[in-house]
Amino acid sequence: MSDKIHDRAEQLIAQERVEGISPADHDWLSAHLQDCAQCANHARHTEHALRGLRTMAIPMPTGLASRTQFRVQLRLQEMREREPKRRALWLACVVSWAFGIVSAPYVWRLFQWFGERTGVPKLVWEVGFGLWWTIPALFFVIVVFMEKMRQSSESELTRKSK
Amino acid sequence: MSATTSCLTANRSATLFSTLMADEAKSIARGLQKRDPDLLDHLIELYQYRLFRYLVYITGSKERAEDFFQETWIRVLERGHQYDGKSKFEAWLFAIARHLVIDWQRSKKAQSLDSLTDPEQEHPLQFANEKEPSPLQQVLSQESEENVQASMSQIPAIYREVLVLRFQEELQIEEMAGVLSVPISTVKSRLYRGLDALRGRLQGGAAS
Numbered sequence: 001m002s003d004k005i006h007d008r009a010e011q012l013i014a015q016e017r018v019e020g021i022s023p024a025d026h027d028w029l030s031a032h033l034q035d036c037a038q039c040a041n042h043a044r045h046t047e048h049a050l051r052g053l054r055t056m057a058i059p060m061p062t063g064l065a066s067r068t069q070f071r072v073q074l075r076l077q078e079m080r081e082r083e084p085k086r087r088a089l090w091l092a093c094v095v096s097w098a099f100g101i102v103s104a105p106y107v108w109r110l111f112q113w114f115g116e117r118t119g120v121p122k123l124v125w126e127v128g129f130g131l132w133w134t135i136p137a138l139f140f141v142i143v144v145f146m147e148k149m150r151q152s153s154e155s156e157l158t159r160k161s162k
Numbered sequence: 163m164s165a166t167t168s169c170l171t172a173n174r175s176a177t178l179f180s181t182l183m184a185d186e187a188k189s190i191a192r193g194l195q196k197r198d199p200d201l202l203d204h205l206i207e208l209y210q211y212r213l214f215r216y217l218v219y220i221t222g223s224k225e226r227a228e229d230f231f232q233e234t235w236i237r238v239l240e241r242g243h244q245y246d247g248k249s250k251f252e253a254w255l256f257a258i259a260r261h262l263v264i265d266w267q268r269s270k271k272a273q274s275l276d277s278l279t280d281p282e283q284e285h286p287l288q289f290a291n292e293k294e295p296s297p298l299q300q301v302l303s304q305e306s307e308e309n310v311q312a313s314m315s316q317i318p319a320i321y322r323e324v325l326v327l328r329f330q331e332e333l334q335i336e337e338m339a340g341v342l343s344v345p346i347s348t349v350k351s352r353l354y355r356g357l358d359a360l361r362g363r364l365q366g367g368a369a370s
Contacts, residue, residue: 048364053330060210068206072235072239
């Protein structure tokens with residue numbers, strides 16, 4: 001028998017276990033394994049390896065699941081405590097933007113009036129008006145960013161403490 | 163006639179089974195969305211062994227696997243809303259665990275670690291002292307002296323991982339590609355190389 005035939009048999013032995021083979025290939029392989037001791041041995045070794053792999057056991061540490069459940073519940077409690085704060089922050093942000101849109105024409109006039117009364121250049125009070133709009137959004141971004149930073153440093157600390 | 167009937171019954175059973183699995187995944191997704199504490203407790207109980215075993219194989223250490231086990235479930239709680247129930251829950255769970263381990267490996271880059279990088283593309287990190295048994299060997303040998311266990315601890319983590327996912331967890335190749343974030347062809351080639359390496363080690367062990 002040529003090496004090519006053995007190579008094909010070895011390839012099919014692996015393929016059968018990994019992704020399956022066609023019935024025709026299966027029949028060819030079965031016939032070949034009956035005639036070829038070397039490939040039959042190869043198939044036996046592969047089967048032995050996989051059987052061993054499937055039946056292999058790893059000891060589970062005592063109480064790991066209950067310790068994890070406790071940690072998860074603590075974290076859940078912590079997240080729930082923080083939720084109303086976050087909701088309030090979102091609400092404040094939405095209200096602030098809604099109010100900003102509604103009041104924009106009046107605030108513009110107010111800035112204009114203030115600019116004329118004090119003699120401040122037009123560009124300055126226009127920038128002031130722009131800031132009036134962007135400061136709440138900037139504040140919100142800073143708060144969210146700080147919260148994210150705190151969360152990541154907390155999880156890093158937890159890992160280091162172990 | 164009876165062959166046709168049995169074939170139809172088998173098809174129906176398979177459809178029913180996949181529907182049940184899909185329903186289960188959807189209900190898990192709904193529970194995670196709501197951060198249901200009872201569901202989380204139940205999932206931890208249910209998947210504890212499978213997740214721990216997977217972590218032991220990819221980290222190569224029981225202690226480290228314990229840390230990542232807890233971190234994985236915390237991450238499941240925090241990111242539960244991202245699970246849509248379209249894939250198997252265990253595939254999503256293993257993907258989370260894997261990402262945590264990879265992030266940690268990237269931040270540490272310890273030379274004593276068995277890495278999850280592809281040995282074909284990058285140089286795999288080796289155990290610090292190859293004469294001493296690795297942490298994984300110690301874990302495995304505690305349970306049994308089987309050759310397979312010793313052989314598993316000697317092959318690169320990247321192959322160990324696919325062998326565990328395919329032959330212990332019985333994930334489909336497509337699901338494995340999702341967990342590992344690699345193409346199906348890569349999963350297959352790792353499986354073939356892993357199987358070859360495992361058999362090679364076993365034959366080598368038997369010969370010596």
